[in-house]
Amino acid sequence: METAKSLRVRVWRGGESGYWAEYAVAARDNQTVLDVVTEIQRRHEPSLAYRFACRVGVCGSCAMTVNGQPRWTCRTHVRKVVHDGQLTIEPLRNLPRIKDLVCDLEPFIDTWQRAGAIFQGRSDRNDPPQKVDPESISRKQADAALQCINCGVCYSACDVVYWNRRYLGPAALNRVWTLLNDERHSEHQGTFNKAFSRDGCSSCHSHGNCARFCPVELSPASSIAGLKKMAFRGYKARLAHE
Amino acid sequence: MNEQALFVVQRISAAMLAPMVLVHLALILIAVEGGLSAEEILSRTRDNVGWALFYGVFVVSAAAHAPIGIRNILREWTRLGWKAIDGLAMVVCATLLVLGMSAVIAVF
Numbered sequence: 207m208e209t210a211k212s213l214r215v216r217v218w219r220g221g222e223s224g225y226w227a228e229y230a231v232a233a234r235d236n237q238t239v240l241d242v243v244t245e246i247q248r249r250h251e252p253s254l255a256y257r258f259a260c261r262v263g264v265c266g267s268c269a270m271t272v273n274g275q276p277r278w279t280c281r282t283h284v285r286k287v288v289h290d291g292q293l294t295i296e297p298l299r300n301l302p303r304i305k306d307l308v309c310d311l312e313p314f315i316d317t318w319q320r321a322g323a324i325f326q327g328r329s330d331r332n333d334p335p336q337k338v339d340p341e342s343i344s345r346k347q348a349d350a351a352l353q354c355i356n357c358g359v360c361y362s363a364c365d366v367v368y369w370n371r372r373y374l375g376p377a378a379l380n381r382v383w384t385l386l387n388d389e390r391h392s393e394h395q396g397t398f399n400k401a402f403s404r405d406g407c408s409s410c411h412s413h414g415n416c417a418r419f420c421p422v423e424l425s426p427a428s429s430i431a432g433l434k435k436m437a438f439r440g441y442k443a444r445l446a447h448e
Numbered sequence: 449m450n451e452q453a454l455f456v457v458q459r460i461s462a463a464m465l466a467p468m469v470l471v472h473l474a475l476i477l478i479a480v481e482g483g484l485s486a487e488e489i490l491s492r493t494r495d496n497v498g499w500a501l502f503y504g505v506f507v508v509s510a511a512a513h514a515p516i517g518i519r520n521i522l523r524e525w526t527r528l529g530w531k532a533i534d535g536l537a538m539v540v541c542a543t544l545l546v547l548g549m550s551a552v553i554a555v556f
Contacts, residue, residue, distance in 0.1 A: 404530060408455040
């Protein structure tokens with residue numbers, strides 16, 4: 207149901223340099239921030255660039271910075287974030303801006319490569335499936351950190367990434383944690399060494415912004431804390447213990 | 449020394465410094481009670497192996513802990529490369545060691 211009220215929406219236009227454009231958008235009872243952006247593009251500014259795909263919180267491609275905080279715009283109701291009838295929408299922080307609300311995710315994807323966050327199996331298609339005990343401690347730790355869909359919200363929320371763009375960041379290190387707890391992974395030591403390389407997990411300040419803003423409620427901060435604990439125990443010793 | 453070793457050294461040195469700083473602060477408060485003079489300080493520290501060991505370990509811990517932290521700060525707040533950062537950290541480490549150990553030896 208439409209009301210007479212309207213929202214004042216400030217939207218970033220341009221790339222790294224640009225300007226704030228302000229639009230008046232009708233305020234509705236049920237309205238997500240993605241609805242607002244779509245309405246601006248359809249009714250006010252056809253050249254506005256933004257990303258979305260699923261619109262239901264599955265793909266993560268609509269992540270943007272809303273009133274200073276990184277969010278999936280499709281899962282963010284306007285009434286939960288609007289402040290004095292105003293919304294400010296800009297691209298995710300810590301990533302190069304391409305155009306308007308679209309940022310370049312390449313540096314974020316690169317961190318996964320640099321962190322060694324790539325599964326290397328021990329067996330091939332001729333081997334029987336490896337049995338994994340779902341009740342083992344390592345499997346439970348891996349399970350708690352799965353479900354990341356690579357949206358970049360934690361990377362955008364991370365202050366350490368803001369200070370040091372070479373830092374591997376929470377998402378890649380969270381993935382490393384799942385691999386190091388996966389007994390099917392064959393490159394444990396190599397993955398661990400990459401995660402603990404310069405600008406790796408020891409750069410984390412444990413602020414916890416990654417966990418605070420993760421839309422699927424993962425805690426990369428806890429995963430990174432787990433990696434740091436491994437540094438003390440010695441990774442080889444830990445494997446021998448298990 | 450690799451990042452893993454530096455991380456472990458920084459955490460262990462922090463764990464050592466935390467109680468030592470408290471002992472140091474308590475000592476300052478107690479020492480000032482009876483008036484603070486060079487004679488009074490030297491009478492407490494001269495030939496006292498216990499205090500020499502305590503402050504020797506204190507200096508080594510601080511000299512290990514501070515440069516690793518400074519290294520991170522330089523990485524985050526400057527555009528310096530790792531070579532320059534590691535060099536500066538080594539200078540800080542050496543300075544703290546020399547100044548600290550000189551002070552410990554001077555009052556022993």
